[in-house]
Amino acid sequence: MNTTEQRKYWLDTLLLIGHPVLDALSRRRLKEELPTEFHADRSTFAHLEAFARLACGMAPWLELEGLEGEEEQLRARYAGLMLEAIDAGTDPASPDYMNFKTEGQPLVDAAFLAHALVRAPKQLAGRLDSRVKSNVTTALKETRRTAPSGSNWILFSAMVEAALFILGDPEYDRMRVGYAVHMFMDWYKGDGVYGDGKDFHWDYYNSFVIQPMLADVVAVFEQDSAQYAALKPVIMERARRYATVLEKMIAPDGTYPFTGRSIVYRFGAFQLLSQAALQHFLEDALPQQQVRCALTAVIRRTMDFPGNLDEQGWLRPGVYGYQPDLAESYINTGSLYLCASVFLPLGLLPSDPFWAEDDMKWTSARIAAGENVMRDQAIGK
Template sequence: MNGKEQRKYWLDTMLLIGGPVLEALAKRKLKEQLPTEFHSDRSQFAHLEAFARLACGMAPWLELEGLEGEEEQLRVRYAGLMLEAIDAAADPQSPDYMEFKTEGQPLVDAAFLAHALVRAPKAITGQLTERVKGNLITALKQTRRTAPSGSNWLLFSAMVEAALYILGDPDYDRMRVGYAVHMFMDWYKGDGVYGDGKDFHWDYYNSFVIQPMLVDVVALFEQESVQYAALKPLIMERAQRYASVLERSIAPDGTYPFLGRSIVYRFGAFQLLSQAALQHFLEEALPPAQVRCALTAVISRIMSYPGTLDENGWLRPGIYGYQPELAESYINTGSLYLCAAVFLPLGLLPSDPFWAGEELKWTALRIADGENVMRDHALE
């Protein structure tokens, strides 16, 4: 597939995965339709998880200006569905009113929804009516009752406050933002990787949560703080390095290491690489079109397996098809929608080098094909 064909495949896949969620929620029927049998003890959180994680990945595409033709018609339609969905999720009178009050899990997914608001300040945040905005602010603030542990959860609190900030709430808490940022500066382990807390773990949480949220929180608040402005180049350098590590982890056949927890988030493991492409901070030696081809290989391999979606189009746990034993006890059907984070580069116009560049082999494929590739190097 060339870049144009790959973009259509990415868009079709994102809408295949996300369509059932937004269609149901816009009609206020998500609680009625979303399967909750898998780890049903977590079912009260499943609806916010599915919606927020999908929104987090879809937001840059909804924000994109300058599209034409059929894709623009789709974008407008789904932007409308997203606004209806937010109303349904935050309205206490809605049958799909979501669980923000309980301590614990709602903070996580309020943060993913908050990240969507930060990623689409015009198409989502700027289009909310005062009524919906008020409901949303109230809902987000309810998650403050959760005191986050010394882990990636600190960034969930920071991201919720970032959303309150862009929603215009003067009551946003700068301390929750600053504490998260400065703790992660202390938890840096080297070569582009942070600990999830003080300890290092072999997993993808640097990409699922830590670096995407850290990058966007610091970018949002750098005008408010000299400290953040000073930290930003360091944070971006580390994110750039980790994006390259992710690209190098994609094998010639489109597989990748299945390490650590939450691997059933599938290609959501590559959120930071996708964000680096979206925000144009890939290393100079890593062409955007090469990243496109690598990620396409990952997405197409996973989506080719039967059982990834059920008969009604809802995601099922696993990586290649239905593999429920790979899922931890905290994972339900809604959790799986973090896979949508791979689609961030759809927020780039078709003319961007990411989409317009010629097909290129990714690093592992070039090495496996016997090409003379420049060696890797650590971040000093």
């Protein structure tokens, strides 16, 4: 595929995955249509999970200005659908009103919705009318009843407050933000990796949650606090290093290590690498087009396998097709939509080097082809 075809493939894949969710919500029928048989005891959370996680990945594309032609028509259409979905999910009178009130899981996915608002401050947060904005604010505040444990969950609380700040709510809680940021400074383990709490876990939560949210929370509040502004370069250096590590984990055939929990979030495991491309904080030695080709290989290797979607187009648990035994007990159909976070670079214009530069082999493919590649190097603590 040439570069234009690669972008079209990414967008087509995002819409293939996301359209059933937004279409159902626009008709206020998500609760009727989303399959909830898989781990049915978690079904009360499934609708918010599917919607919020999709929004988190789609938001930068919806925010993008300067597109033309068919893609701009699609972007405008889906931005409208996303606004309708936000209304449907937060309106107490809607049949698709979502569960923000139960302690526990709703905080997680309120945070992913909050992250979407932070990533699209103009096209999503900025286009909510007063009624919907009030409903969203109320819904986000409902999750404050959950006291997060000493883990990545404290970043969910911080991200909710970041969205309230973006929405102009004067009652956002600085304490929740400060607690999360400073605890993760203490939990840093070295070489670009944080513990999930005080302990290190060998999984992808540094990419699923920790580093994307930490970087964006600090970016939101750096103008509000000199302390965050001082921490930001340190946080971004660590994120830059971890993005490099993620790229090196992509094998020549587009596979990657299937280790740790939540592996059925598929290529959502590479959210931080995608965010580094979107926000242009990749290491200088890691060309953007190399990252594009690496991520394209991951997406194609996954999507070319039959059985990822059911007959109605909903995601099924697995990495390659239907592999339900890979899913932990807390995962339902809605959880799987965190895979959409790999598509963040669609928030870059087609003229950006990420999309415009010629194909380039990624690190493992170059090494496997016998090329003389510069050795890797850790960063200091």
